[in-house]
Amino acid sequence: MIELHTLESDDWPLWRELRLAALAEAPYAFGSTLADWQGFGDREERWRARLSIPGAHDLVALLDGLPVGMASGVPGEEEDSVELISMWVNPVARGQGLGDYLIQAVERWASDRGARTLRLSVMPDNSKALALYERHGFMDTGEPGDLLSDGVRRERVMAKSLATV
Numbered sequence: 001m002i003e004l005h006t007l008e009s010d011d012w013p014l015w016r017e018l019r020l021a022a023l024a025e026a027p028y029a030f031g032s033t034l035a036d037w038q039g040f041g042d043r044e045e046r047w048r049a050r051l052s053i054p055g056a057h058d059l060v061a062l063l064d065g066l067p068v069g070m071a072s073g074v075p076g077e078e079e080d081s082v083e084l085i086s087m088w089v090n091p092v093a094r095g096q097g098l099g100d101y102l103i104q105a106v107e108r109w110a111s112d113r114g115a116r117t118l119r120l121s122v123m124p125d126n127s128k129a130l131a132l133y134e135r136h137g138f139m140d141t142g143e144p145g146d147l148l149s150d151g152v153r154r155e156r157v158m159a160k161s162l163a164t165v
């Protein structure tokens, strides 16, 4: 059974556990690195601040009661856009629809708050994530994403129009 929990800043230990696992397991997928969030970077107030972004929606997915996935929706640069970030599903739980579930939940939340566009950035060679996003109707915007550490490639910026209520 899949359940979703919306997190508040007091839930930072759970977010921390999942986020550190995500950065360790899938370093190819994220702009942040494990090193950014370890040692001096690993402080309660920092995790609390991450879960206190104004207007954001932070979700953890539980599979049969165990926390195995995460995603956030955060306000975008444009007033009517929202960004999907921090998407990760533990390898033990992949291929069971948790990714679908998380995207749909962020999409519902974004529509409810009146957003017209859901945007995301993805590494150009992250084929699993690209397939998932394309399956959900995200399309390449053609905008240049953040430059990667090789100084050549860039993240791909994708967007999906949301149904307005």
Ligand SMILES: CC(C)(COP(=O)(O)OP(=O)(O)OC[C@H]1O[C@@H](n2cnc3c(N)ncnc32)[C@H](O)[C@@H]1OP(=O)(O)O)[C@@H](O)C(=O)NCCC(=O)NCCS
Pocket (backbone or CB within 6 Å): 026, 029, 030, 086, 087, 088, 089, 090, 093, 094, 095, 096, 097, 098, 099, 100, 101, 121, 122, 123, 126, 128, 129, 131, 132
């Ligand atoms: C990308 C990622 C979030 C996908 O998570 P997921 O939970 O495996 O996603 P889903 O289960 O919804 O879909 C994945 C596959 O399982 C299939 N699937 C979904 N539900 C299924 C079910 N009930 N039974 C069988 N297969 C199913 C999907 O069709 C999909 O197949 P495809 O890869 O051949 O298209 C996960 O691989 C991940 O965390 N990767 C590392 C981090 C990452 O890349 N994050 C994105 C940063 S932009």
